[in-house]
Amino acid sequence: MKIYVNKKTAKAHEASTEKWRLIARGEGRDKGRQNCALCRLFNRLACGCRPCTLALYGAGCTEEGSPFDRWYDHQCRDHFGYSSPRTPGCTTCTALAEAMYQHMLEVGRCLIVVPGLRKNYAEKGIA
């Protein structure tokens, strides 16, 4: 899959990838939208998250849900919910944060930066 993005989006994807790398190493926290560069870019738009790289990638969702869904569910089920500070608190947290980091890298490999592009879009095709 190819995802065509502008420079701003590519930078935000990079920043969010770094966020998850740090969380997986126990050095970062997941503060949801507050410290997600992609959310900051897209969450306020009327069209919502559709231009977000993760939304354009779509899949990444297994039967158990996307890596983020699994992380979210784990925080709610086994810790203090998603509103408390999300720092890896157990080995499952670490594994799920690592899976999210790998997912970010995977999506990042699909990105094709087109300077000046107004709308991000995905095209399924030969990689």
Ligand SMILES: [Zn+2]
């Ligand atoms: Zn945990």
